[in-house]
Amino acid sequence: MRFLLMTTDDNSGDTPPDEAMLVEMGKFIEETSKAGVLLATGGLEPHGVRITSSGGKITVTDGPFAEAKESVVGFALVEVRTREEAIELSRRFYKIVGDGEGVIKQVFGPGDDPFPGE
Amino acid sequence: MRASVDAVWRLEAARIIAGLARMVHDIGLAEELAQDALVAALEQWPESGVPDNPGAWLMAVGKRRAIDRLRRLQRLEHKLEEIGRDLETQAPPEFDVPDDEHIEDDVLRLVFTACHPVLSTQARVALTLRMLGGLTTEEIARAFLTSEPTVAQRIVRAKRTLSDAGVPFEVPEGPDRAVRLSSVLEVIYLIFNEGYTATAGDDWVRADLCQEALRLGRILAELAPGEPEVHGLVALMEIQASRTRARTGPSGEPVPLADQDRGRWDRLLIHRGFAALLRAKAIGEPPGPYVLQAAIAASHAQAPAAEDTDWMQIASLYEILASVAPSPVVELNRAVAVGMAHGPEKGLEIADALVDEPSLRGYHLLPSVRGDLLARLGRTAEARTQFEHAAAMTRNAPERKILLDRAATLRDGSE
Numbered sequence: 207m208r209f210l211l212m213t214t215d216d217n218s219g220d221t222p223p224d225e226a227m228l229v230e231m232g233k234f235i236e237e238t239s240k241a242g243v244l245l246a247t248g249g250l251e252p253h254g255v256r257i258t259s260s261g262g263k264i265t266v267t268d269g270p271f272a273e274a275k276e277s278v279v280g281f282a283l284v285e286v287r288t289r290e291e292a293i294e295l296s297r298r299f300y301k302i303v304g305d306g307e308g309v310i311k312q313v314f315g316p317g318d319d320p321f322p323g324e
Numbered sequence: 325m326r327a328s329v330d331a332v333w334r335l336e337a338a339r340i341i342a343g344l345a346r347m348v349h350d351i352g353l354a355e356e357l358a359q360d361a362l363v364a365a366l367e368q369w370p371e372s373g374v375p376d377n378p379g380a381w382l383m384a385v386g387k388r389r390a391i392d393r394l395r396r397l398q399r400l401e402h403k404l405e406e407i408g409r410d411l412e413t414q415a416p417p418e419f420d421v422p423d424d425e426h427i428e429d430d431v432l433r434l435v436f437t438a439c440h441p442v443l444s445t446q447a448r449v450a451l452t453l454r455m456l457g458g459l460t461t462e463e464i465a466r467a468f469l470t471s472e473p474t475v476a477q478r479i480v481r482a483k484r485t486l487s488d489a490g491v492p493f494e495v496p497e498g499p500d501r502a503v504r505l506s507s508v509l510e511v512i513y514l515i516f517n518e519g520y521t522a523t524a525g526d527d528w529v530r531a532d533l534c535q536e537a538l539r540l541g542r543i544l545a546e547l548a549p550g551e552p553e554v555h556g557l558v559a560l561m562e563i564q565a566s567r568t569r570a571r572t573g574p575s576g577e578p579v580p581l582a583d584q585d586r587g588r589w590d591r592l593l594i595h596r597g598f599a600a601l602l603r604a605k606a607i608g609e610p611p612g613p614y615v616l617q618a619a620i621a622a623s624h625a626q627a628p629a630a631e632d633t634d635w636m637q638i639a640s641l642y643e644i645l646a647s648v649a650p651s652p653v654v655e656l657n658r659a660v661a662v663g664m665a666h667g668p669e670k671g672l673e674i675a676d677a678l679v680d681e682p683s684l685r686g687y688h689l690l691p692s693v694r695g696d697l698l699a700r701l702g703r704t705a706e707a708r709t710q711f712e713h714a715a716a717m718t719r720n721a722p723e724r725k726i727l728l729d730r731a732a733t734l735r736d737g738s739e
């Protein structure tokens with residue numbers, strides 16, 4: 207099962223990450239990549255551009271955007287066996303980075319029913 | 325809580341068992357000690373919460389149990405007063421204690437030990453899934469369509485065989501290494517194929533075996549980065565797994581490569597497969613069977629549509645494969661590739677030579693391939709017989725229908 211772990215809190219008001227934290231994070235990323243768990247990861251700019259399709263018309267604007275708190279600023283695509291494993295990985299991530307917020311969503315693959323019970 | 329403990333276990337089992345095996349030199353005992361630690365976690369974590377570093381917690385408990393166990397053994401072996409002195413001074417234990425720096429070496433030792441050729445293939449598979457994948461006996465049983473007691477028995481016997489044979493906990497070097505490595509790769513690929521052949525109605529645990537094998541392969545590739553065949557196997561599995569979504573039709577019928585919707589192939593896995601293949605090639609050794617099979621899979625993956633397939637390249641890769649690792653199945657595949665690259669006549673020559681091959685008796689793809697080549701040569705009646713033959717052999721109902729349809733089309737004379 208694949209999960210997309212997204213961090214939504216950009217911590218922009220906080221102090222920049224210290225050296226020790228970066229080292230620890232580097233180690234975490236290396237370990238999870240080696241374990242075949244982490245498939246891709248990256249940071250995202252807080253806003254970007256907004257694209258809207260409405261009635262066949264495409265509009266590209268510089269906003270408006272949701273609050274910084276709701277904007278996805280980083281992601282990790284992981285391949286694990288259960289949702290709990292994804293949560294456990296996320297827990298370890300926050301043990302390293304400290305305060306923050308995130309969302310964990312399953313990425314549907316073959317055989318996954320996006321609408322169970324319907 | 326049970327689910328989060330399970331999650332931690334699955335992520336950490338291999339490292340904990342491997343670290344403890346370094347201390348006790350017996351993977352069976354190491355696994356029991358690790359299980360004890362897991363039981364302790366199940367008792368304590370609901371009260372205390374999951375510790376900050378759950379892997380280290382489990383390892384610490386396992387270590388303590390291992391030291392207790394080793395001291396008990398020493399007490400049996402030595403005079404009590406001697407050991408009593410040691411215990412009082414509380415000198416650091418003279419055991420080889422696991423640490424972070426060596427843990428990866430230990431995991432590699434665990435892989436080689438669990439896949440030791442002294443064990444039957446089934447036993448190797450069960451031990452590998454249990455010790456490196458952290459699967460329960462029940463999950464292994466469900467995945468391999470067998471009963472839990474059978475798997476439990478198999479594991480107990482395998483552990484005993486390893487300790488009776490005095491298999492050392494080490495990474496083999498020298499001439500032994502190639503044989504031992506191929507035993508490891510065989511186990512991983514077997515697990516992958518067991519999952520790959522799972523069909524829609526099967527338990528999800530079965531299909532998950534593909535994931536499990538991929539994960540084991542990826543771990544092994546980091547533990548033994550200098551082995552081209554490890555990267556070859558990883559590349560092969562990544563690229564084969566990339567077709568999962570496209571290779572079965574709506575009613576569970578297998579969709580042949582040529583008819584698959586390539587838009588449904590998983591680009592991420594293809595990309596990973598190519599990367600693994602490049603790592604294998606960068607080592608600069610003559611390609612082994614897994615690297616060659618991966619190269620063939622990569623060649624297919626590179627074709628935007630079936631008609632863009634570079635059959636010349638694939639036929640020559642099969643030719644090398646047939647010389648490096650000859651087998652009737654490889655020959656049959658070569659027949660298909662040659663038939664596409666150099667015409668059905670040339671392909672049929674190779675396929676016809678396999679008719680009396682005992683290991684292909686009952687293998688429906690032989691008549692199916694011959695039927696296809698005969699049809700392309702306009703030998704309609706013979707082709708029809710071959711398709712009917714193949715249909716009678718396959719156990720997959722949707723596939724049987726496809727084969728019978730082809731036979732019927734030929735009867736109508738429209739092909």
